[in-house]
Amino acid sequence: xxxxTIRNKLAQKDILLMTHIVIGYPDLDxxxxxxxxxxxxxxxxxxxxxxxxxxxxxxxxILKANQDALATGITVDECFDFAEKVAAAYDIxxxxxxxxxxxxxxxxxxxxxxxxxxxxxxAIVPDLPPEExxxxxxxxxxxxxxxxxxxxxxxxxxxMQRIAEHGKxxxxxxxxxxxxxxxxxxxxxxxDHLDHCRASTQLPLALGFGVKDRADVEFIxxxxxxxxxxxxxxxxxxxGGVPAVEAFIRSLR
Amino acid sequence: MDKRGxxxxxxxxxIPEILNETFEELVKAYEAAKADPxxxxxxIDVMSNYSCRPTPLTFAENLTNHFxxxxxxxxxxxxxxxxxxxANNVMGQGLLVKRMGKKRVIAExxxxxxxxxxxxxxxxxxxxxxxxxxxxxxxxxxxxxxxxERLGATVVxxxxxxxxxxxxxxEAFRDWVSNMDTTHYVLGTACGPHPFPEMVAWFQSIIGxxxxxxxxxxxxxxxxxxxxxxxxxxxxxxxxxxxxxxPVELVGVEAGGKGLDSGKHAARLSSKDAxxxxxxxxxxxxxxxxxxxxxxxxxxxxxxxYVGVSPILAHLQAIGRARFEAATxxxxxxxxxxTMRKEGLIPALESSHAFAQAFKEAPSLxxxxxxxxxxxxxxxxxxxxxxxxxxxxxxxEFIKHKAEQYDA
Numbered sequence: 001x002x003x004x005t006i007r008n009k010l011a012q013k014d015i016l017l018m019t020h021i022v023i024g025y026p027d028l029d030x031x032x033x034x035x036x037x038x039x040x041x042x043x044x045x046x047x048x049x050x051x052x053x054x055x056x057x058x059x060x061x062i063l064k065a066n067q068d069a070l071a072t073g074i075t076v077d078e079c080f081d082f083a084e085k086v087a088a089a090y091d092i093x094x095x096x097x098x099x100x101x102x103x104x105x106x107x108x109x110x111x112x113x114x115x116x117x118x119x120x121x122x123a124i125v126p127d128l129p130p131e132e133x134x135x136x137x138x139x140x141x142x143x144x145x146x147x148x149x150x151x152x153x154x155x156x157x158x159x160m161q162r163i164a165e166h167g168k169x170x171x172x173x174x175x176x177x178x179x180x181x182x183x184x185x186x187x188x189x190x191x192d193h194l195d196h197c198r199a200s201t202q203l204p205l206a207l208g209f210g211v212k213d214r215a216d217v218e219f220i221x222x223x224x225x226x227x228x229x230x231x232x233x234x235x236x237x238x239x240g241g242v243p244a245v246e247a248f249i250r251s252l253r
Numbered sequence: 254m255d256k257r258g259x260x261x262x263x264x265x266x267x268i269p270e271i272l273n274e275t276f277e278e279l280v281k282a283y284e285a286a287k288a289d290p291x292x293x294x295x296x297i298d299v300m301s302n303y304s305c306r307p308t309p310l311t312f313a314e315n316l317t318n319h320f321x322x323x324x325x326x327x328x329x330x331x332x333x334x335x336x337x338x339x340a341n342n343v344m345g346q347g348l349l350v351k352r353m354g355k356k357r358v359i360a361e362x363x364x365x366x367x368x369x370x371x372x373x374x375x376x377x378x379x380x381x382x383x384x385x386x387x388x389x390x391x392x393x394x395x396x397x398x399x400x401x402e403r404l405g406a407t408v409v410x411x412x413x414x415x416x417x418x419x420x421x422x423x424e425a426f427r428d429w430v431s432n433m434d435t436t437h438y439v440l441g442t443a444c445g446p447h448p449f450p451e452m453v454a455w456f457q458s459i460i461g462x463x464x465x466x467x468x469x470x471x472x473x474x475x476x477x478x479x480x481x482x483x484x485x486x487x488x489x490x491x492x493x494x495x496x497x498x499x500p501v502e503l504v505g506v507e508a509g510g511k512g513l514d515s516g517k518h519a520a521r522l523s524s525k526d527a528x529x530x531x532x533x534x535x536x537x538x539x540x541x542x543x544x545x546x547x548x549x550x551x552x553x554x555x556x557x558x559y560v561g562v563s564p565i566l567a568h569l570q571a572i573g574r575a576r577f578e579a580a581t582x583x584x585x586x587x588x589x590x591x592t593m594r595k596e597g598l599i600p601a602l603e604s605s606h607a608f609a610q611a612f613k614e615a616p617s618l619x620x621x622x623x624x625x626x627x628x629x630x631x632x633x634x635x636x637x638x639x640x641x642x643x644x645x646x647x648x649x650e651f652i653k654h655k656a657e658q659y660d661a
Contacts, residue, residue, distance in 0.1 A: 053414065053546040054532045056426045057269040063413060076544045100267055101531045105545030127267045127534070131256055152271040159273070177271055178431035 002121040002146040002169035005093055006204050006225065009044055015221045016044035017252060018206060020097065020230035022065040023048050023082050024074035031082065033242045038233075039090045041249035045226065047124060048086070050079045050098035057126040059181035061231040076106060080114055087119030095148065097124040103136065112139035122146030122169045130166045137166055148172050151197050160200035170204040170226060173197050175211070181231025184210025186219040194223040217252050227252070258447020260568030263529075263537050266446040272426075275433040276446065282353050283448045287455065292348065299344050300459065303377070304334040308460075310467035310625070315595040316612075323477065323618035325611065326625045328464045330488060331600065337630030338460060338488045339370035343439055345456030347374040350437045357381040357436040361425045363390055363418035363484065364556030364603065365397025366630055367441035372406035374439075382406040385424040387417040390555045397634055415549045418484075419560045422533050442485025443563040446534030450564050454490040461495020464625055476623040478502040478614070482606040483522070483577065484556050486563030488629035493575065502576065505566060506610040508552030509579030517551035521562040522570050522577035537564045553582035553638060554602035556630075580609035586642050588612055589632060601630035602638065 009016055019038050023031055035046065051069040055062065079096075087094050096115060103111045103125065115123065122145050128136060130149060140147045146169030151160055153176060164171065173194060175184045184190075197205050207220050208228030217227045229252065236248040257280070258264045268276060286292040300306040309332065313325040330338035343360075350358060358380045362368030368384040375382035384401050388410040391398055401408050414420040422445070429438045443453040461479075468476055479496055481489035483505040493503045510518030513526070519540070521527040527538040530545055539561050540548045552558040569575035580588070585602060588609035592598050600608055604627065611626045618624070632639070640648040 054419065054423055056423050056533065057271075057430065059427070067414065070546060099532075101539075101541070101545040104531050105528075105541070105543070126269050127531075129266070129268060129270060129273065132265055132267055150270040152269075152273070154274045155270060156274075163270075174271060177433070179427050182431075 002093055003204065005121070006045070006170060010204070010225055013044070015217060015253065016226040017042065017217070017249070018045040018047060018226050018228045019043050019233050019249070020047040020049060020228065022051055022062060022069050022234070023079045024051060024069035024072055025065040025234070026068060027072060028074070028078065028082060030242065032086065034237060034245055035086045035090065037242050037246045038249055039092055041246045043092065043249060045093045045095065047095050047097040047230070048079070048083055050076060050096060050102050052099040052102055055099060057179060059179035059231060061181040061234050065234055076102060080118055083120055084118040093121040094119070095122045095124060096120055100125050100128040108135045109139045112143040112145050115145050116143040120145065122148050124148040124150070124172060126150060130163055133166065150174060153177055153193050157196055157200050160197065164201035164203060167201070167203055170206050171197065171201055172206045172208060172228070173224060175207055175209040178209070180209060182210060186216050191223055214252050258451060260565050261571040263564035263567040263571070264447055264450055265531075265536050267531050267534050267536070268446050269430060271430045272433065275429070278353065280448050282349055283452050286349055286352065296345055296348060296456070297459075299348065300341065304340045304344065305332050306459065307463045307467070308332045310464055310471065312471065313596050316592070319595055320612065320615040322615040322620065323622040323624045324472070324620070325615060326468060326471070326476070326623065327598065328460060328492065328625055328627045330460060330627060330629045331604070331631035335366065335370045335373050336634070337366040337370065337601065338457060338491060339367045339441065339630070340373070341459055341491065342441065342453050342456045342487060343367070343370040343374040346437070346439045347378045347380070350380065351378065353437065355435055355437045357383070357432065358439050359383045359385065359425050359428050359436055360439040360441060361385045361418065361421035362397075362441060363387070363421070363558060364554065364601070365390065365394035365401070365634060366556060366601075368401050368406070368408070369397050369404070371439050371441070372401040372404035375406065376404050383428065384408045385411055385421040385428070387415070387421050388412050389416040390418065390421070393555050393638060394634060395637070417550070417555070417558050419533065419547060426534070442487040443490045443565060444485040444533070444535060444537070444561055450535070453487050454494060454563075454565055457487050457491025458494035460488065460491035460627065461493060463495070464492060465495040465499075468623065468625060472623055474623070475499050475501055476625045477618065478504055479625045479627070480504045480506060480607040480611040481627040482557060482603045482629060483507045483562060483566060484519070484559050484603060485561070486566045488627055490563060490565055492625070492627045493569070503569065503574060504610060505575055505577045506606040507577060507579045508554060508557035508606060509581040509584070510551040510553070512581055513579055518579065519550035519552045519558050519560070520579040522566065523579040533561060535561070535564055537561050537567045553585060553642070554606070554635070556601070556603040557606065578610050580606040584609040586639070589639065598628065599632035600628045601632045602635045604629045605632070
């Protein structure tokens with residue numbers, strides 16, 4: 001179970017690191033090399049994004065990666081094959097991140113079943129609020145997959161508690177409003193937000209949106225359990241290739 | 254947790270968590286306005302004093318004689334301020350924005366008509382305004398970009414994806430998730446997450462309410478059929494709303510582009526190429542591939558070149574209440590030519606889809622039958638596209654001469 005794995009890791013480390021890749025960006029072989037490098041550099045969990053043509057919650061860096069991956073002709077089947085390969089190769093939890101239409105078109109039940117067969121642990125679907133998620137929740141629960149839900153900075157505590165009833169594994173907390181990959185102010189107000197998050201759920205907390213260096217990760221220690229690095233890793237890959245990714249991940253703690 | 258905004262299983266509200274509070278606020282403001290007769294009266298007053306409402310219902314005597322079948326009437330939404338039905342929706346949402354106390358509006362636009370209407374509303378009501386427009390549409394609709402900027406709006410060309418309307422919508426959502434405290438997204442058609450489909454249809458229902466009253470005044474009876482073009486579907490929802498409970502056939506006409514077999518079209522309800530999916534916050538028919546990736550669409554008219562369709566129209570098709578057809582680019586050019594020559598009217602290329610379908614059907618109807626075509630917008634914005642399509646030599650000469658003057 002994802003939550004147990006996270007708690008066991010937290011017994012040994014004061015903060016876990018979760019990274020994000022877009023499968024097939026810039027190509028499948030490089031994606032695999034990035035995963036290998038990140039795992040060897042000490043990443044604890046990974047989000048594997050299945051590219052979607054309309055990624056409405058993603059910022060410019062991940063948006064471009066989605067479009068470039070799709071331009072290579074990557075399919076959902078190839079994303080499953082990729083996920084199966086990395087899950088077999090590396091002993092950390094892997095999650096899918098994608099938009100709901102990908103699951104809906106595949107068939108939500110079949111999607112969750114194949115996730116389980118591929119050795120994945122759960123999924124983050126940012127355009128699927130709990131209100132619309134009955135089929136998804138039933139399928140994910142049936143196949144032992146963790147549905148990861150999101151707390152936004154303006155989510156009320158009452159709603160946080162309702163969301164937490166549906167979530168498993170951990171809760172993904174947004175550090176600020178907006179899309180992924182832009183500047184975040186890691187300061188007092190964010191600490192207050194995380195206190196509200198902590199009070200609303202027993203699940204571990206991940207914090208993402210704008211985490212880009214060791215100082216940000218240090219800020220998160222003690223306030224959340226997992227620091228999520230997304231766009232910055234893609235920027236580093238774009239600028240310095242796979243070796244730069246390894247140095248970047250090692251620099252985070 | 255409750256699901257909301259469904260019509261035969263189409264619709265819903267698939268939004269990122271960050272927008273949940275914003276939508277809660279919008280739903281409350283919309284429901285309160287709808288329950289307040291003073292709000293609708295204020296809306297009618299604004300539209301009467303600022304936007305030439307009620308728009309006329311024009312009897313097209315020459316077209317009627319030409320086809321020798323049904324009596325053809327044209328609902329003149331082109332006479333709205335800014336030249337299209339889009340004014341109805343933006344002025345309504347503008348009044349809501351005032352009630353919500355926000356200071357900035359954003360919008361997406363395809364053909365540019367919704368952008369011009371929003372920029373106009375923002376100027377009148379004193380809102381800051383940003384318009385997102387696909388780069389390809391910026392190219393196709395430069396005159397509208399010019400007017401939006403003159404009206405004080407910032408126009409942002411969107412260079413992602415297919416650089417058309419769907420990409421402009423995504424970009425507007427990205428702005429909104431950053432600025433929702435001060436900003437309202439004036440979504441331009443009866444699509445998107447709840448409450449937009451229902452709310453936009455409500456504001457546009459003024460078209461059908463007027464048309465029904467006017468045809469009864471003119472003819473003392475209801476039409477056999479009403480025709481409207483369908484991009485997102487807001488003008489169709491507007492006209493259809495007036496006749497929903499009557500024995501009147503509702504006909505929506507989509508962009509057949511280069512033909513339904515060509516793969517280059519934007520026909521979601523009238524072709525076999527679309528399937529049900531969830532994108533841009535709602536569930537409906539989308540032109541998408543096996544994996545759920547949205548496909549590129551094509552239409553001669555930028556305003557119909559959209560990958561999804563109103564969930565309410567998908568519902569009307571599902572229950573058999575509305576019929577959907579497609580008109581090709583070539584048929585549309587024929588229709589606009591005939592309408593100009595016979596009636597002295599220049600319908601927008603979007604609206605001309607409705608004309609094209611009505612022209613196909615009118616000759617076989619009885620002389621006692623009445624049809625209404627919604628002229629959703631005026632065609633002068635399309636002058637570059639139409640001149641290109643007809644390869645007009647005098648126009649090309651004029652453009653060359655103008656360019657030389659700029660270079661001089």
